[in-house]
Structures are given as C-alpha cells and as structure tokens.
Amino acid sequence: MSGxxxxxxxxxxxxYKDPIFFFVGMLQPLFWIALFGSxxxxxxxxxxxxxxxxxxxxxxxxxxxxTFVIAGVLTTTALFTGIFAGTNIxxxxxxxxxxxxxxxxxxxxxIVFTKIFASIVRILVQAVILIAAALIIPNGLVFQNGxxxxxxxxxxxSITMIAFIFSSIFSLIAIRMTKMNSIFGxxxxxxxxxxxxxxxxxxxxxxxxxxxxxAQYNPVSWSAQAIRMVIVNGSLTASQMxxxxxxxxxxxxxTVILTIACIIASEKEIRE
Amino acid sequence: xxxxxxxxxTKVYKGGLxxxxxxxxxxxxxxxxxxxxxxxxxxxxxxxxxxxxIKPTSGNATxxxxxxxxxxxxxxxxxxxxxxxxTMDEDLRGIENLLMVARFYDIPRGESLRRxxxxxxxxxxxxxxxxxxxxYSGGMRKRLELVAGLINEPKVLFLDEPTIGLDVQTRTxxxxxxxxxxxxxxxxxxxxxxxxxxxxxxxxxxxxxDYGKVKVTGTPESLKSALNGDIIILGINGNEEAEKIKKFPxxxxxxxxxxxTVRVKVASVDSELPGFFEFLLAxxxxxxxxxxxxxxxxxVFMEYTGRRIRDSEGGEDVMKQRINMRRxxx
Numbered sequence: 001m002s003g004x005x006x007x008x009x010x011x012x013x014x015x016y017k018d019p020i021f022f023f024v025g026m027l028q029p030l031f032w033i034a035l036f037g038s039x040x041x042x043x044x045x046x047x048x049x050x051x052x053x054x055x056x057x058x059x060x061x062x063x064x065x066x067t068f069v070i071a072g073v074l075t076t077t078a079l080f081t082g083i084f085a086g087t088n089i090x091x092x093x094x095x096x097x098x099x100x101x102x103x104x105x106x107x108x109x110x111i112v113f114t115k116i117f118a119s120i121v122r123i124l125v126q127a128v129i130l131i132a133a134a135l136i137i138p139n140g141l142v143f144q145n146g147x148x149x150x151x152x153x154x155x156x157x158s159i160t161m162i163a164f165i166f167s168s169i170f171s172l173i174a175i176r177m178t179k180m181n182s183i184f185g186x187x188x189x190x191x192x193x194x195x196x197x198x199x200x201x202x203x204x205x206x207x208x209x210x211x212x213x214x215a216q217y218n219p220v221s222w223s224a225q226a227i228r229m230v231i232v233n234g235s236l237t238a239s240q241m242x243x244x245x246x247x248x249x250x251x252x253x254x255t256v257i258l259t260i261a262c263i264i265a266s267e268k269e270i271r272e
Numbered sequence: 273x274x275x276x277x278x279x280x281x282t283k284v285y286k287g288g289l290x291x292x293x294x295x296x297x298x299x300x301x302x303x304x305x306x307x308x309x310x311x312x313x314x315x316x317x318x319x320x321x322x323x324x325x326i327k328p329t330s331g332n333a334t335x336x337x338x339x340x341x342x343x344x345x346x347x348x349x350x351x352x353x354x355x356x357x358x359t360m361d362e363d364l365r366g367i368e369n370l371l372m373v374a375r376f377y378d379i380p381r382g383e384s385l386r387r388x389x390x391x392x393x394x395x396x397x398x399x400x401x402x403x404x405x406x407x408y409s410g411g412m413r414k415r416l417e418l419v420a421g422l423i424n425e426p427k428v429l430f431l432d433e434p435t436i437g438l439d440v441q442t443r444t445x446x447x448x449x450x451x452x453x454x455x456x457x458x459x460x461x462x463x464x465x466x467x468x469x470x471x472x473x474x475x476x477x478x479x480x481x482d483y484g485k486v487k488v489t490g491t492p493e494s495l496k497s498a499l500n501g502d503i504i505i506l507g508i509n510g511n512e513e514a515e516k517i518k519k520f521p522x523x524x525x526x527x528x529x530x531x532x533t534v535r536v537k538v539a540s541v542d543s544e545l546p547g548f549f550e551f552l553l554a555x556x557x558x559x560x561x562x563x564x565x566x567x568x569x570x571x572v573f574m575e576y577t578g579r580r581i582r583d584s585e586g587g588e589d590v591m592k593q594r595i596n597m598r599r600x601x602x
C-alpha cells in the first residue's frame with residue numbers, strides 16, 4: 001500500500017521524539033497494574049482458612065486478582081491507546097499535515113492504517129512492560145500452570161486484534177471529524193460501558209446476571225477471556241480450546257470487517 | 273503546448289453554492305499562470321479540483337494530458353502542490369519532512385537526499401535543515417512548503433496564495449524564490465493570489481476570476497493596455513489653464529477634478545509626453561505639479577467586475593461566503 005512505510009515511520013518517530021508522550025505511555029500501564037490490580041484484595045472477601053480456594057473460585061481459577069485482571073488490563077490498555085489513532089487523525093487535519101498526505105500520490109487508506117499500526121506497536125510495547133511489572137510486584141502475576149510459546153502467541157494475537165479493533169473504530173469515527181471535543185465526547189460515552197460491560201475487570205460469576213449476559217457479546221470480553229485462559233490455565237483441555245477458538249475467531253472476524261470498513265471509508269470519505 | 277485544459281468545470285457545494293461555474297481554461301506549458309480574484313472567487317476550489325483533492329460536480333479537466341477524475345493518482349504523481357495552509361509536520365526536522373514527502377513518490381533514498389539538499393539550498397534553508405519545523409519562522413515555513421512541492425520534479429506546480437499572511441519584505445523574498453524556481457526548473461506554475469502586485473510581478477498570463485467565472489484572460493500588460501491610456505495628473509493655477517489644457521489635440525479626455533487638478537488621459541505617456549510639454553509651453557501653462565498614473569491591475573479588475581478588489585475583500589457577503597465555503601469543503 002503506497003505511503004504506508006513513510007507514514008508509519010513518521011508515527012513512530014513522533015512517538016519516541018516526544019519524551020513525555022513516550023514515558024507517560026509507558027507509565028500508564030504500570031499504574032494500572034500496581035494500583036488497580038492491588039486495590040482489590042479478594043482474600044478479604046472470603047472466610048479465613050479457605051482463602052486461596054475461595055479467591056480462585058471467584059476469579060475463574062486465578063490465584064490472585066492481578067493474575068486474573070492482567071488480561072483485562074492488557075485489553076483496556078488497547079482500548080485507551082487505540083483512542084489516539086482517532087485523535088491523531090484529527091490533529092493531522094487541524095495542523096494541516098493531512099492536506100499534504102491528500103495531495104500526494106499515496107492511498108488514502110495508508111493514512112488511516114498507519115495510525116492503526118502505530119497504535120498496535122505502542123500497545124504491544126506497553127503490554128511487555130505491563131506483564132514484566134505484574135511479574136515483579138509482590139503478590140503479582142503467577143503462571144501456576146506454565147506459559148509456553150503457544151500461550152504467548154495467543155496473548156500477542158489477542159492484543160494485536162483488540163488493538164486493531166479499537167484503533168480502527170476510533171479512526172473511522174475521526175475520518176470526517178474536525179473537532180477534538182467531539183471525539184472526546186464519544187470516547188467518554190463509550191469507554192466505561194465497553195470496559196464494565198465486559199469480563200475485563202470482573203468474572204461473570206461476580207456480575208449481575210443481566211450484565212454478564214450482555215458482556216459475553218463484547219469483544220473486550222473475548223480478548224480478556226482468551227488471554228486469561230492461557231495465563232490462568234496453561235495447557236488447555238479440548239473444550240477450553242474450542243472456547244478459545246471461538247473468542248479468537250470473533251476477534252478475527254471483527255478485524256476483517258473493520259479492515260474492509262476502514263479501506264472503503266478512508267478511500268472515499270477522508271477530507272482535509 | 274497546452275498543459276492544463278478544463279471543460280465546463282463546475283463545483284457546487286452542499287447548500288447550493290456554485291463556487292466554480294462552467295470554467296473553461298487553456299493553459300500553455302512553461303509559463304507562470306495567475307488566477308486573480310478576491311476571496312471566495314473560486315480560485316482555491318479550482319486548484320483543489322485540478323489537484324484532485326475534490327471532485328468536480330460536472331465538467332472535466334486534464335493536467336499534463338491526464339484526466340483529473342478517472343486518473344487522479346496519476347495526476348498527483350506529476351504535479352507539485354503548495355497549499356494555502358501550512359502542511360509540514362512541525363515535530364519533524366525540515367529535511368525529515370522533505371524525505372518523507374519524497375518517499376510518497378517512491379523516489380530512491382539517495383536521490384531524494386540529493387534533491388532535498390539541493391532544494392533546501394535553493395531557498396536558503398540549508399543551515400536549518402536539521403531543526404524542527406516548529407522552530408521555523410512563517411517565511412521559512414512557506415519556503416519549505418515551496419520546495420516540498422518540488423521534490424518530485426513536477427511538470428506543473430500549483431501555488432495557492434503562496435504569500436498570504438507574510439509581511440511585505442518576506443513576500444518580496446518569496447517572489448524572488450518563485451522566480452528562481454521558474455528559471456532553474458523551467459516548469460509551469462499555476463499561481464493564485466488576491467494580491468494584484470504579486471501577479472503583476474510574477475505572472476506571464478492572468479485570468480481574473482469572480483463568482484466562479486473567468487472574466488478576462490491576458491498578459492498583465494495587455495490587460496492594462498486594453499484600458500486605453502495613461503493619465504497625466506497636473507496641478508494647475510485655475511480654470512483658465514484648465515480650459516487651455518482641454519484643447520490638447522492628442523488627449524483622449526480631460527477631466528477637471530477640482531480648481532487646481534486636471535487629469536489628462538493619453539494613449540501612452542511614453543509617446544505623448546514630449547508633445548504635451550511642447551503644447552503646455554506654447555500655451556503658457558505652467559503646472560505646479562505633475563504625476564503620471566498608468567493603468568493598474570486594480571483598474572483592470574474594476575473594469576471587468578465592477579468593483580475594486582480591495583473593496584470586495586472585506587464585504588460582509590464575501591466573508592460569509594468564504595466561511596461557508598470553508599465549512600462545506602470540510
């Protein structure tokens with residue numbers, strides 16, 4: 001796709017050339033895991049003497065909340081970072097750089113896809129830091145049933161797809177948008193419902209049943225559950241494999257649909 | 273040879289505003305072609321259509337023989353554009369911006385580096401090549417924009433209001449750079465402006481646009497001379513002298529502005545002035561002051577549009593129209 005590489009390099013260059021943006025982006029997931037992950041100590045919710053068993057029952061088999069929630073934090077990090085793909089399109093429009101891209105012989109979709117790919121790179125780097133931090137902190141992430149190459153690939157694929165999904169959704173929203181306030185209004189409106197109507201932070205057994213039923217259709221849940229299954233369970237049973245396959249298939253189908261939507265919308269609709 | 277050809281090119285924005293109305297242009301290769309008109313005349317919309325940024329509502333056009341509607345990507349490869357607004361990324365260095373733009377045209381790295389250095393040198397930005405564009409002054413940024421439009425060695429360079437917002441001194445420097453580009457690269461330049469003196473200085477041919485239509489086309493000299501004559505303004509000592517001046521046989525007209533001022537219109541000051549002096553001496557007219565007013569593009573504009581270009585700038589209707597057009601383009 002013509003224009004993809006120079007625009008992608010521009011995005012990455014702008015990222016590492018802005019030390020505040022770069023380091024704040026790195027710190028954000030650390031706060032997530034260190035503060036939010038430690039805020040909920042589930043051992044305090046179950047009777048003494050059977051705390052490990054009780055906690056693990058509430059947390060889908062995870063020995064502590066950080067091991068449970070890391071999958072959700074990885075997914076919501078993708079959600080928050082994906083937002084920037086959209087806001088960056090509006091910035092480029094407001095600062096005039098979008099005009100330069102539009103008068104150049106590049107594919108319009110390159111402009112949108114470089115924002116999405118740059119978001120994915122940022123999210124993957126954040127994910128590595130996040131997992132490392134979760135492993136280091138006391139009472140942190142525990143791979144009680146091991147963690148192999150297949151598990152790592154599932155984690156990378158889920159993060160990449162959910163990052164793609166959110167980055168492309170926010171890019172689609174921003175394709176004709178000129179005002180930053182408008183996109184932030186939309187972000188504020190849909191962020192929390194997307195996060196809390198999902199299994200990212202809480203298991204289905206902890207939720208009101210109506211919310212739990214809605215959450216199963218939320219792609220945030222699919223990504224969080226796919227990552228959680230390999231982190232908590234290690235080697236999966238055949239039936240667990242089937243469930244994992246369904247989550248990944250759901251994410252993949254959405255990724256394909258959004259890829260097509262982004263190509264069509266950006267080629268036809270993007271304006272200065 | 274014709275490099276740009278438009279046939280009934282029309283753009284109607286949502287809301288019904290006809291920004292460009294059945295435009296028929298034929299622009300020859302190798303010249304600086306100026307589109308003159310007030311804000312809202314349709315100049316930028318014309319440029320945006322020719323550079324494939326927006327699609328015409330009806331009509332068609334070719335640039336360097338390539339159709340702007342069916343082969344927009346191919347058109348973008350052979351043109352250079354310097355838009356009205358700044359487009360360089362201020363977080364990147366000057367040279368990084370140029371190299372990025374070069375890659376949009378698939379120019380090999382070594383070649384793009386050579387061109388970028390050469391172009392930065394052309395506009396005296398070599399020593400600022402490694403500075404972030406955000407640190408550049410307005411004039412420096414405009415110069416960088418100019419060479420960004422040249423990195424692909426275009427056949428046609430579109431300059432949309434290249435000196436808008438610059439102070440007079442910087443504007444004059446910009447004109448020198450544009451002349452230098454024309455001289456060194458010998459390309460066709462399409463220049464829009466609402467500064468009369470800018471097109472008078474730079475353009476080989478001018479089309480005056482108003483309300484989306486071309487009113488007249490010609491060289492600056494031919495447009496001015498078509499107004500038929502120069503004006504000699506004399507400071508005199510009363511009506512008696514005025515009456516004598518009225519008898520000057522080669523005057524096209526003599527207008528008494530007030531008791532002490534007379535405007536004498538002659539075909540050409542260059543050829544008529546000696547005879548006029550002889551006539552004044554022979555008739556004992558001793559003017560206190562004398563000045564010459566040659567026709568200006570402002571007068572040409574007034575002749576064809578019925579108003580002065582400066583007056584049309586601030587008019588409420590035009591301002592509203594301009595704001596509406598910006599909104600509709602968005």
